[in-house]
Amino acid sequence: MRAPCSDLPLVLDDVSLRAGSTTLLKRVSLTILPGAPTLIIGPNGAGKTSLLRLCMGLTAPSSGRISWGGRGNRAPGRRAILFQRPVMLRRTTAANIAYALAQAGIPRQQRARRVAALLQRVGLSELAQRPARRLSGGEAQRLALARALARDPEILLLDEPTANLDPAATRGVEEIILLAAQSGIKIVMASHDLGQLRRLAGEVIFMVRGALCERGPAKDFFDQPATPEAAAFLRGDLVI
Numbered sequence: 001m002r003a004p005c006s007d008l009p010l011v012l013d014d015v016s017l018r019a020g021s022t023t024l025l026k027r028v029s030l031t032i033l034p035g036a037p038t039l040i041i042g043p044n045g046a047g048k049t050s051l052l053r054l055c056m057g058l059t060a061p062s063s064g065r066i067s068w069g070g071r072g073n074r075a076p077g078r079r080a081i082l083f084q085r086p087v088m089l090r091r092t093t094a095a096n097i098a099y100a101l102a103q104a105g106i107p108r109q110q111r112a113r114r115v116a117a118l119l120q121r122v123g124l125s126e127l128a129q130r131p132a133r134r135l136s137g138g139e140a141q142r143l144a145l146a147r148a149l150a151r152d153p154e155i156l157l158l159d160e161p162t163a164n165l166d167p168a169a170t171r172g173v174e175e176i177i178l179l180a181a182q183s184g185i186k187i188v189m190a191s192h193d194l195g196q197l198r199r200l201a202g203e204v205i206f207m208v209r210g211a212l213c214e215r216g217p218a219k220d221f222f223d224q225p226a227t228p229e230a231a232a233f234l235r236g237d238l239v240i
C-alpha cells in the first residue's frame with residue numbers, strides 16, 4: 001500500500017551545483033516519473049553521484065529548484081539511496097536489516113517477520129547469522145539493498161551498485177533491482193556499464209561534464225544517439 005504523500009514526480013528545474021569555484025552540475029532540468037528504471041550514465045566525473053545526492057535531498061542545489069511530488073521540502077520522504085561501497089554495522093546480516101527496520105519506525109513485534117521476508121527477497125536467508133562484515137562484495141551489496149528496501153521506498157537511488165562486482169555477483173544484484181522495479185519501485189541508477197544499461201534501462205540520462213547531454217528511451221539511445229558525445233561513449237571511446 002502506498003502512502004498518500006508521493007515523492008513522484010521528482011522534478012529538477014534548472015539545477016546547478018557548485019563546490020567552491022568548481023561547477024559540478026550545470027543547469028540540469030529533468031522530471032523523473034514512475035515506470036521503468038532510469039539509468040544515469042556517463043564517464044567518471046560527469047556528475048552522476050552529485051545528481052543522485054541532490055535527488056535524495058542530501059545536498060541542496062546552488063541554484064534552481066528540486067521538488068518531490070510537488071513539494072520542495074528536502075526532508076527524507078519515501079526514498080532510499082545506496083552508495084557504491086556500503087558500510088555495514090558490526091553485527092549479523094539479520095541484525096543489520098532489523099536495525100534498518102527500527103530506523104524506519106517498524107514496531108518491534110513485526111521486525112522478525114520482515115527481516116525474514118527481506119532476507120529471502122535478496123537471497124541471503126542462509127547467511128542471516130553471518131557477521132555482515134564477512135560477506136562477499138556481492139552479498140554485501142544485496143544486504144545493502146535489503147536495508148534500503150526495509151524503508152519501503154517509492155524511489156530507490158543506486159550509485160553504481162555493481163561497480164566492484166564480478167559478472168555473476170552483478171547479475172544477482174541486477175535481479176533484485178529488476179524485481180524491485182517490477183514491484184512498482186522507481187529505480188534511478190548511476191552506471192557506466194553499457195551492458196547493464198541494455199539489461200536494465202527503460203530510459204537513459206546521459207551526462208557529460210556536469211551537464212545533461214541526452215535523455216530518452218534506452219532503445220533510442222542505443223540505436224540513434226543524438227550527440228557526438230553519446231556516439232563516442234557507445235563506441236567505448238573516452239569522453240571527458
Ligand SMILES: Nc1ncnc2c1ncn2[C@@H]1O[C@H](COP(=O)(O)OP(=O)(O)O)[C@@H](O)[C@H]1O
Pocket residue numbers: 019022024042043044045046047048049050051
Ligand atoms: N565536494 C566537491 N568539491 C569539489 N569537487 C567535487 C566535489 N565532489 C565531487 N567533485 C568533482 O565533481 C565532479 C563530478 O563528481 P561526481 O558527481 O562524483 O561524478 P561521477 O559520479 O559521475 O563520477 C568530479 O570531477 C569530482 O571530482
Ligand SMILES: [Mg+2]
Pocket residue numbers: 048049050159
Ligand atoms: Mg560517482
